Amino acid sequence: EDQVTQSPEALRLQEGESSSLNxxxxxxxxxxxxxxxxxxxxxxxxxxxxxxxxxxxEKERLKATLTKKESFLHITAxxxxxxxxxxxxxxxxxxxxxxxxxxxTRLTVKP
Amino acid sequence: xxxxxxxxxxxxxxxxxxVTLSCSQTLNHNVMYWYQQKSSQAPKLLFHYYDKDxxxxxxxxxxxxxxxxNTSFCFLDIRSPGLGDAAMYLCATSRDxxxxxxxxxxxTRLTVT
Numbered sequence: 757e758d759q760v761t762q763s764p765e766a767l768r769l770q771e772g773e774s775s776s777l778n779x780x781x782x783x784x785x786x787x788x789x790x791x792x793x794x795x796x797x798x799x800x801x802x803x804x805x806x807x808x809x810x811x812x813x814e815k816e817r818l819k820a821t822l823t824k825k826e827s828f829l830h831i832t833a834x835x836x837x838x839x840x841x842x843x844x845x846x847x848x849x850x851x852x853x854x855x856x857x858x859x860x861t862r863l864t865v866k867p
Numbered sequence: 868x869x870x871x872x873x874x875x876x877x878x879x880x881x882x883x884x885x886v887t888l889s890c891s892q893t894l895n896h897n898v899m900y901w902y903q904q905k906s907s908q909a910p911k912l913l914f915h916y917y918d919k920d921x922x923x924x925x926x927x928x929x930x931x932x933x934x935x936x937n938t939s940f941c942f943l944d945i946r947s948p949g950l951g952d953a954a955m956y957l958c959a960t961s962r963d964x965x966x967x968x969x970x971x972x973x974x975t976r977l978t979v980t
Binding site for chain 1: 871873907908909910911912915924955957959965966968969970971972973974976
């Protein structure tokens with residue numbers, strides 16, 4: 757069965773303290789891996805799509821990378837406004853292209 | 868701005884009283900999805916429409932139904948809500964299936980009393 761596991765569940769950083777969030781996956785036929793940001797009480801906001809191992813995408817302080825088994829979301833010099841839950845999700849060729857989400861990493865950045 | 872809109876944002880219903888949640892989109896996307904998200908959990912796909920073609924997840928209870936009368940609108944009907952159905956309900960759209968990102972609405976928080 758396809759599995760998506762995110763770690764850590766929660767992460768507390770000081771402003772400016774860089775770190776990485778992990779998304780490991782066990783799926784057959786990865787079609788795409790997606791990163792979303794979700795603020796409390798709101799819907800997820802799309803950040804990145806990665807399609808193949810070795811691919812990288814960047815946006816402001818965020819950089820997403822992909823290997824054959826996992827993806828990392830690197831946060832460089834985070835600010836308090838980066839506090840949110842970060843979700844990763846995978847699509848495969850064999851599951852009607854439905855998106856399976858991980859449980860997320862809850863990031864808190866203290867000033 | 869093109870977007871996904873959900874109404875209402877908060878819905879309170881009584882145990883067993885039918886409720887309908889609505890979603891509209893101005894993105895002109897082919898696919899519309901309904902997810903259920905409980906506190907601190909991953910969004911769980913209930914079903915999706917690919918154009919007019921309805922696709923139900925195998926473990927979605929029969930209590931949940933959906934309608935898509937046109938490209939722009941999609942409804943989630945909960946026929947007899949139970950206490951366990953209290954959750955955030957998220958509507959999402961994508962241009963097509965297969966490799967395309969999904970765009971989410973703000974969600975409807977359902978409370979069952």
